Amino acid sequence: MGEAYNILIGGEAGQGLVTVGYLLTKSLVGSGYRVVVTQDYQSRIRGGHNTFVIRVSTDEIAAPQEVVDLLVALNAETVDLHRVQLSSRGLVVADEAFGLADDACLKVPYKELSSRRGANIVALGVASSLLGLNEELVALTTETHFGKKDEKLAEENRRALRQAFEWCEGQPSRAEKLPSVENVPRRLMMNGNEAIVLGALSAGLRFYSFYPMTPSTSIGQGLAAVAEQMGLIVEQGEDEIAVINMALGASFAGAPSMVATSGGGFSLMVEGVSLAGMTETPVVIVVGQRPAPATGLPTRTEQGDLEFVLHAGHGEFPRAIFAPGTVEECFHLTRKALDLAQRYQGPMFLLTDQFLADSYRAIEPFDLDQFPPVTVAPEVGAVSEPYRRHALTDSGISPRLLPGMSKHLVATDSDEHTEDGHITEDHAVRNRMVQKRLKKLDGIRQEVIAPGWIGDENPELLLVTWGSSKGAVQEAAGVLRSEGHRVATLHFSQVWPLVAEQFLPALESAGEVVCVEGNASGQFARLIRRETGFVVKKKVLRYDGLPFTPEYILRELGRA
Amino acid sequence: MVRIEDYGDYGTAWCPGCGNFAILKAVKQALVAAGLEPHQVLFISGIGQAAKAPHYLNANLFNGLHGRSLPVATGAKLANPNLTVIVESGDGCNYGEGGNHFLAAIRRNIDVTLLVHNNQVYGLTKGQASPTSELGFVTKAQPQGVFAEPFNPVAVAVAMHAGFVSRCFAGMIEHMAEMIRKAIAHRGLSLVDILQPCPSFNKVNTWEWYSKRCYVIPDDHDASNWDAAMKLAYEWGDRIPIGVIYRNDRTAFGDKFAILKEGPLVGREVDRHALAAIMESFA
Numbered sequence: 001m002g003e004a005y006n007i008l009i010g011g012e013a014g015q016g017l018v019t020v021g022y023l024l025t026k027s028l029v030g031s032g033y034r035v036v037v038t039q040d041y042q043s044r045i046r047g048g049h050n051t052f053v054i055r056v057s058t059d060e061i062a063a064p065q066e067v068v069d070l071l072v073a074l075n076a077e078t079v080d081l082h083r084v085q086l087s088s089r090g091l092v093v094a095d096e097a098f099g100l101a102d103d104a105c106l107k108v109p110y111k112e113l114s115s116r117r118g119a120n121i122v123a124l125g126v127a128s129s130l131l132g133l134n135e136e137l138v139a140l141t142t143e144t145h146f147g148k149k150d151e152k153l154a155e156e157n158r159r160a161l162r163q164a165f166e167w168c169e170g171q172p173s174r175a176e177k178l179p180s181v182e183n184v185p186r187r188l189m190m191n192g193n194e195a196i197v198l199g200a201l202s203a204g205l206r207f208y209s210f211y212p213m214t215p216s217t218s219i220g221q222g223l224a225a226v227a228e229q230m231g232l233i234v235e236q237g238e239d240e241i242a243v244i245n246m247a248l249g250a251s252f253a254g255a256p257s258m259v260a261t262s263g264g265g266f267s268l269m270v271e272g273v274s275l276a277g278m279t280e281t282p283v284v285i286v287v288g289q290r291p292a293p294a295t296g297l298p299t300r301t302e303q304g305d306l307e308f309v310l311h312a313g314h315g316e317f318p319r320a321i322f323a324p325g326t327v328e329e330c331f332h333l334t335r336k337a338l339d340l341a342q343r344y345q346g347p348m349f350l351l352t353d354q355f356l357a358d359s360y361r362a363i364e365p366f367d368l369d370q371f372p373p374v375t376v377a378p379e380v381g382a383v384s385e386p387y388r389r390h391a392l393t394d395s396g397i398s399p400r401l402l403p404g405m406s407k408h409l410v411a412t413d414s415d416e417h418t419e420d421g422h423i424t425e426d427h428a429v430r431n432r433m434v435q436k437r438l439k440k441l442d443g444i445r446q447e448v449i450a451p452g453w454i455g456d457e458n459p460e461l462l463l464v465t466w467g468s469s470k471g472a473v474q475e476a477a478g479v480l481r482s483e484g485h486r487v488a489t490l491h492f493s494q495v496w497p498l499v500a501e502q503f504l505p506a507l508e509s510a511g512e513v514v515c516v517e518g519n520a521s522g523q524f525a526r527l528i529r530r531e532t533g534f535v536v537k538k539k540v541l542r543y544d545g546l547p548f549t550p551e552y553i554l555r556e557l558g559r560a
Numbered sequence: 561m562v563r564i565e566d567y568g569d570y571g572t573a574w575c576p577g578c579g580n581f582a583i584l585k586a587v588k589q590a591l592v593a594a595g596l597e598p599h600q601v602l603f604i605s606g607i608g609q610a611a612k613a614p615h616y617l618n619a620n621l622f623n624g625l626h627g628r629s630l631p632v633a634t635g636a637k638l639a640n641p642n643l644t645v646i647v648e649s650g651d652g653c654n655y656g657e658g659g660n661h662f663l664a665a666i667r668r669n670i671d672v673t674l675l676v677h678n679n680q681v682y683g684l685t686k687g688q689a690s691p692t693s694e695l696g697f698v699t700k701a702q703p704q705g706v707f708a709e710p711f712n713p714v715a716v717a718v719a720m721h722a723g724f725v726s727r728c729f730a731g732m733i734e735h736m737a738e739m740i741r742k743a744i745a746h747r748g749l750s751l752v753d754i755l756q757p758c759p760s761f762n763k764v765n766t767w768e769w770y771s772k773r774c775y776v777i778p779d780d781h782d783a784s785n786w787d788a789a790m791k792l793a794y795e796w797g798d799r800i801p802i803g804v805i806y807r808n809d810r811t812a813f814g815d816k817f818a819i820l821k822e823g824p825l826v827g828r829e830v831d832r833h834a835l836a837a838i839m840e841s842f843a
Binding site: 186187188189190194198201202204206207209226227228229230231232233235237238239241242243245246247248249250251252253254255257271272275279365366368369372373376402403404405406407408409410411412413414415421422423 | 598599600602604607612615618619620621622623624625628630631632633634635636637638639640642643660661663664817818819820822824825826827828829830831832834835836838839842843
């Protein structure tokens with residue numbers, strides 16, 4: 001991996017920090033750079049301390065880093081909190097009015113260069129200039145973002161940028177400019193949630209219900225913004241119980257449906273999960289994890305709900321759980337979950353987290369023609385009367401008709417039911433129905449995505465991980481390999497079902513296996529043991545609300 | 561032409577003397593009077609003896625969780641507005657467990673008929689108080705008698721300007737059938753609060769108790785007059801008015817979605833140009 005440069009923008013909520021961060025990231029992506037963004041914010045609307053960190057490189061990068069090269073401080077507190085992270089080439093950019101005594105500090109006369117509301121645009125201009133970005137590109141990016149409606153604002157922004165660039169160019173050179181990129185490729189700037197939105201739309205999502213809950217809210221709002229254009233309905237429910245039940249109603253009637261929430265909201269949906277399993281109604285549930293229990297750290301990240309999502313919903317019924325490790329995987333796995341939900345007629349899950357949900361990356365555009373919509377209730381041919389929604393079959397999957405779309409009556413029940421969907425308490429029927437539902441797991445197992453292996457065969461050290469920790473783990477392994485060690489990584493983008501044959505030999509071939517995951521008890525390590533008998537003796541865990549970095553992993557391994 | 565036989569005739573799990581038998585009959589009559597064939601109707605029910613009713617006729621059916629019929633109905637009706645969606649469940653489901661959804665369904669004004677079998681007790685679980693039990697109602701779960709005031713669903717519905725609010729009594733089948741037919745015809749949230757006895761677990765609100773008190777609202781009541789409706793809504797005790805109490809022509813929820821004018825959500829193609837443009841917006 002080539003050089004990476006790390007920019008931290010910090011300030012209080014309400015200072016326009018996210019705008020600066022967003023526009024700088026957009027300008028960097030537009031200039032051909034790769035990025036990994038980490039958004040760290042508090043659960044408040046004004047005040048407090050928030051950061052927007054952009055790691056940038058000309059090469060592909062997939063993890064955040066701790067060391068900071070450019071510290072753009074919108075308030076003085078940011079410098080106090082983060083100067084300890086500055087690299088040897090690190091530079092602070094702050095208001096001259098803060099009166100900071102740091103050596104490597106560019107003191108910007110914000111008061112002279114802008115109006116009060118334009119201070120963040122000046123910060124954008126200074127940072128862009130220091131990095132060597134093209135002023136016109138930054139100006140255009142800013143203008144596109146704010147739109148053409150408020151001409152006065154557009155003019156103010158242009159002036160603020162011009163003044164920032166001019167002032168900056170007049171200063172003695174303090175920071176290294178980024179290496180320039182020739183033949184800038186066209187890439188998309190997307191975060192995990194946006195990729196889920198695009199994936200779902202491509203798969204033919206028609207109904208989405210939600211209750212606002214960090215970090216999942218932007219999925220609903222992203223879909224709502226394009227709902228009319230794309231012909232789907234987005235509805236905010238009165239509570240999460242309504243949300244899951246609405247999605248099941250829409251799905252029962254034939255509309256591919258999805259919901260997204262976080263742990264606390266998912267807790268309220270759990271009976272609905274059981275209902276989906278019993279009535280064999282397709283639905284995709286996205287759980288964007290954050291630190292728990294209860295309200296926890298509402299705006300931070302964790303990987304603590306794996307076992308909860310695995311077992312959620314009383315009773316026994318099949319499910320699949322996907323755990324995307326990158327923004328691209330968010331797109332692909334959302335599609336896969338929606339497809340699997342239709343074909344196996346039940347609940348399928350996507351486990352993400354605040355870090356990935358909010359992490360902007362530069363990704364190649366998708367060849368959308370390769371990604372058709374899912375099929376709902378494929379043609380079933382002749383149906384004998386009366387139609388039996390839950391007809392027993394070899395695979396456990398019953399041919400599906402939709403209510404009101406033919407003369408056949410479609411009935412289903414949350415109670416145990418006969419093949420025709422009506423209530424029963426017959427013990428023999430019960431046995432057959434339990435077996436039918438569980439049989440579907442066989443088919444799901446045939447389609448499990450094998451974990452991804454990168455690195456040396458028969459390694460001294462094998463790092464195992466799942467979900468969004470992928471990048472940090474792979475980069476840490478890369479560092480160790482560059483130091484001459486035989487290291488490999490195994491990343492699971494599907495954490496359920498687990499098919500032992502796909503990875504047990506790999507685990508057994510390694511000298512030492514370490515499981516890296518963002519929770520306190522090593523849930524995935526425990527799952528591996530449960531399913532395969534393999535004991536993962538060492539774990540690198542994190543549960544302080546922050547995402548993994550390669551530095552953290554190396555320190556914990558004792559190899560920093 | 562649909563006939564009552566098309567709706568079938570099935571054995572039930574109900575006690576002799578249960579008000580449900582009459583209600584089931586009235587529902588079938590109403591469906592036939594509305595000219596609806598079984599496959600055009602989707603019943604959604606919760607859990608309770610009342611919620612079993614849709615199993616005993618021919619129609620599409622989603623028998624879901626206790627209290628959660630209205631959200632299911634909301635989603636189903638949006639996905640396929642061509643379906644006639646009827647929620648049929650008890651007072652525990654609709655006013656207790658599902659209370660928040662009752663309020664939300666009225667706020668939205670979903671085009672769904674809500675048939676509530678209101679027997680002022682929890683029958684299936686053998687006799688606990690329900691949200692509509694009288695103050696002081698004694699049960700094994702409330703041996704000192706219920707301490708809380710009963711929920712008045714009709715008053716709440718009128719107060720919230722629900723689309724259609726009516727009440728009837730299981731002892732008057734023809735009147736019930738007429739209310740249900742009107743409710744189905746109304747485009748919006750159409751409440752039919754159906755008073756019925758539970759001979760097994762409610763020894764207070766019996767056939768006799770209701771018969772003595774229920775009276776048909778005279779024709780001169782203007783159901784679009786909210787003040788008059790609120791007055792009627794609070795009449796309870798010695799005199800219980802039954803009939804159409806309130807009617808409001810607010811736009812139904814589904815009619816607010818422009819995309820539904822093109823037809824159901826079911827079976828649509830993905831607009832590839834629009835999708836590509838959305839992806840472009842991230843470049």
